[in-house]
Amino acid sequence: MKHKILIASLAAVLLLSACGTDTQTASQPEGTEQTISSETAAAESVTEASETETSAAETTTSAESVTETSAPETTKATTAEKVTEAAKPTETIGQKNAVRKALSYLDFMAFSRKGLIEQLEYEGFSHDEAVYGVDKCGADWNAQAAQKAADYLDFTSFSRDGLIEQLEYEGFTHSEAVYGVDAVEKASSAGSSGGSASMGQSNAVKKAQSYLDFTAFSRKGLIEQLEYEGFTNEEAVYGADHCGADWKEQAAKKAAEYLDFMSFSKQDLIEQLEYEGFTASEAAYGVSAVGY
Secondary structure (H helix, E strand, O other), rough: OHHHHHHHHHHHHHHHHHHHHHHOOOOOOOHHHHHHHHHHHHHHHHHHHHHHHHHHHHHHHHHHHHHHHHHHHHHHHHHHHHHHHOOOOOHHHHHHHHHHHHHHOOOOOOOHHHHHHHHHOOOOOOOHHHHHHHHHHHOHHHHHHHHHHHHHHHOOOHHEEEEHHHHHHHHOOOHHHHHHHHHHHHHHOOOOOOOOOEEEEEEEEHHHHHHOOOOOOOOOHHHHHHHHHOOOOHHHHHHHHHHOOOOHHHHHHHHHHHHHOOOOOHHHHHHHHHHOOOOOOOOHHHHHHHOO
C-alpha cells in the first residue's frame, strides 16, 4: 500500500511539474530541468525497488506455498512409519520362553498338543503363553502320535484298539491316534523280515507273556483276557498259542495259588480249575502236582 501511495505522489509531482513547465518555460533556469530529471529518476528507482520487493514477496509466498504443499506428504510418511511399527508382531518374554520350553520337552519325549499345553501350564506358564508356545514350536502332531505309540510299544504291548485309546487318553485326536498306530504297524511290518505275524499278533504274544509273568492262566482264560485288552479273537488266539505256555504247568501253578489263600478238597479244586478254563486233564494234572 505504501508503494502505491508513493507512486501516486510522484505522479502528481510530475504532473504539476509538467504544467509548470508549459507556463514558465521561458523563465525557468537550467537547474530546474536537472531537478525534474532527478525526480523522475528517483521515481523510476522507487518503482523498480517496489517491483523488486513485490517479486521477492511473490517468491516468499511461493516458497511458503510449496512448504505447505509438501508438509502433508511428510506427515503421511510419518504416519505410515508409525502404522508399520505398530503392525510389527511383538513377542513377550513369557511367550518366547514358552516356545523354548515346548521345544526342550519335544527333544526327549513325544506329546500331543493338548498334553504339551497342560505340561507348560504345569510349569507355570499362563494358558495364553502355553498355547502360544505349543502353536509356535513347529511340532507335527501326527508324527508325535507315531512316536508316542512307538514309545508305548517299547515297554508294553497293546492291541490296535487299545493303543488308539491310549493315545487319545494322552490328548491326541482320533485321527492323530489312528495315524500313529498305522505308522508303527507299517514300521513293524517293514522290520519283520518277511515274518507272517502282524503287529497285533506280535503284541498279543508279548502281552500274553507279560500276563503269565505274574499269574497263571488257562489257554481259554488267556485268550479272553487278551480280547478284553482289545485284541481281536484272531490276535488273541495267536498270542496264546505262541506265548510258549505249558498249560498243565499253568494248571499246577493256579492250583497252588488257590491253596495259598483258601482250602479246597481235591474235587472242588479240580472244578475250580475247570471253571478257570483248564481242560479236565490239565486240572487233574494241576491238582496232582500240589499233592492231592
